[in-house]
Amino acid sequence: MVASRSARERKAGVQAGPLARAKIDLDGEQQFLYRISCTTCVARGRTPWSTHRAGGDNGFMAAMDRWTFHLVEKHPGEDAPCLAFLAEAQQRLHERREQAPG
Template sequence: MRIDLDEQQQFVYKVTCTECVVRDRIKWATYRAGEDNGFMAAMDRWIFHLTQKHPDADAPCLKFLPEAQQRQQERREARSSG
């Protein structure tokens, strides 16, 4: 994970997969701004990437998969209700 600052000096979180290439030799990555709990959003996306593309991976963050799934469900419900 890399943490940078954007133009407004807000945190930006970027997680890059060292194995997956999505197009034209560009590595898979997720990029989330610091507002609205961007760190958790980036980690959730990374956890989902690991479980889908690297199911045999042994990463400590995978123990948070149930919580990531719960947050995803809550986001979906919030979008559909409003």
């Protein structure tokens, strides 16, 4: 049983922290499309930062990993629950790079 879209959206939002806006759309094949954007980068008039990834749990994980790296790079000192998984995110990034360059 897959959790509902709004429940997943809430979960993603909580995990991404106060700077993020998490949204889940459905793509043409009714797959979840995770989108996380940075409210701070938008507010400061920079190029709005956002990432989107399709898929269920994999998409969620990939989008959250990218968001975690954005937080660390651009907003050091900010706190968010997803930062607790930074080491795991880096490990996954490492593994992805080894599997498929680019």
